[in-house]
Amino acid sequence: MNYRLQFRPYALPFRAPVRTAHGLWKIREGLLVRLEDAAGGVGYGEVAPVPAFGPETVAEDAAMLRTLGESPDAARLSTVPVTLGCLRNGLRAASRTQQPTKQAAKPGDGEGGRPSYLAVAALLPAGKTALAEIGPKGDAGFRIFKWKVGVDDAADEMGLLDDLCAALPGGAKLRLDANGAWDRRRAEQWLDRCAERPVEFVEQPILPSVRGAEDLLLGLAADYPTPIALDESLVGENEIHRWLEAGWPGVFVVKPSLLGDVPGTMARLADARASVVFSSALETAVGAQSALWTAFGWPGESRALGFGVWPLFADARFDGPVAGPFVQWEDVKRINPEAAWTALD
Numbered sequence: 001m002n003y004r005l006q007f008r009p010y011a012l013p014f015r016a017p018v019r020t021a022h023g024l025w026k027i028r029e030g031l032l033v034r035l036e037d038a039a040g041g042v043g044y045g046e047v048a049p050v051p052a053f054g055p056e057t058v059a060e061d062a063a064m065l066r067t068l069g070e071s072p073d074a075a076r077l078s079t080v081p082v083t084l085g086c087l088r089n090g091l092r093a094a095s096r097t098q099q100p101t102k103q104a105a106k107p108g109d110g111e112g113g114r115p116s117y118l119a120v121a122a123l124l125p126a127g128k129t130a131l132a133e134i135g136p137k138g139d140a141g142f143r144i145f146k147w148k149v150g151v152d153d154a155a156d157e158m159g160l161l162d163d164l165c166a167a168l169p170g171g172a173k174l175r176l177d178a179n180g181a182w183d184r185r186r187a188e189q190w191l192d193r194c195a196e197r198p199v200e201f202v203e204q205p206i207l208p209s210v211r212g213a214e215d216l217l218l219g220l221a222a223d224y225p226t227p228i229a230l231d232e233s234l235v236g237e238n239e240i241h242r243w244l245e246a247g248w249p250g251v252f253v254v255k256p257s258l259l260g261d262v263p264g265t266m267a268r269l270a271d272a273r274a275s276v277v278f279s280s281a282l283e284t285a286v287g288a289q290s291a292l293w294t295a296f297g298w299p300g301e302s303r304a305l306g307f308g309v310w311p312l313f314a315d316a317r318f319d320g321p322v323a324g325p326f327v328q329w330e331d332v333k334r335i336n337p338e339a340a341w342t343a344l345d
């Protein structure tokens with residue numbers, strides 16, 4: 001059976017530039033793909049590599065799509081190399097073969113054993129302005145607050161940590177994201193600080209490109225009680241497999257949009273009883289729907305989602321549901337990929 005394959009590139013300005021380790025990111029580039037089967041069934045997928053994360057580029061993905069032609073069959077679609085994981089991800093979603101893993105393993109109110117909602121982490125701005133946002137966000141119902149560190153002077157940030165902890169609602173926790181900004185000594189100082197404070201975990205204290213990063217991260221995870229999460233270290237499924245084999249005891253920040261084989265990778269994480277946080281790759285609502293689908297199918301412990309990103313784009317037609325303290329399964333189902341596709345016409 002042959003599909004009709006179409007794709008449309010997009011270049012969407014963010015409402016506000018996103019600060020990354022490589023500078024400001026202003027425009028999100030990617031592709032939407034549409035597959036129509038012989039029976040007229042239509043599926044949509046998104047191809048959204050993150051420039052700061054990995055080598056895959058939108059230009060390579062588009063070139064590969066042109067190679068596949070306008071009417072590939074499933075065997076032809078499966079020839080996309082594993083190095084183009086985001087493209088494999090988008091094509092899988094569009095061919096509507098993506099299934100949530102082990103969906104029946106978890107009791108819940110949603111259909112198919114899914115929970116009916118999942119908690120979302122509140123995003124705090126870097127620096128001192130974070131302090132004023134905890135109160136209103138706590139009142140709105142958020143209980144996990146993500147704060148970017150390694151941005152301002154370390155002594156100032158460490159001083160602020162206590163103010164932020166004091167401002168948290170009862171039972172709430174901070175999630176610190178260093179985006180790889182620290183060296184070993186700085187990471188140790190912070191982890192010392194965090195030990196007796198309500199810190200859920202510290203994300204990516206050291207960049208993966210630092211010499212000996214893997215041993216350094218494993219050492220920090222072994223020496224301090226606060227869990228450490230890997231984010232930039234996990235570009236795609238190969239890195240996830242590698243860290244599983246290394247026995248990583250901390251948290252895996254998983255951006256499902258970056259995985260070429262979502263079901264296979266989720267099954268391996270589940271078998272290892274890994275601690276997982278699902279996170280946005282700052283994709284449009286099309287990719288976010290598949291990514292959230294994966295999060296709702298996860299059989300393990302549900303940590304607050306890193307999906308508190310909307311409204312994200314200057315053009316709201318590409319946004320997912322506006323971030324509250326929870327994402328409802330009903331809202332995920334309601335996302336209409338066709339609307340985003342049409343908006344690119």
Ligand code: MG
Nearest residue numbers: 177179203231
């Ligand atoms: Mg991160």
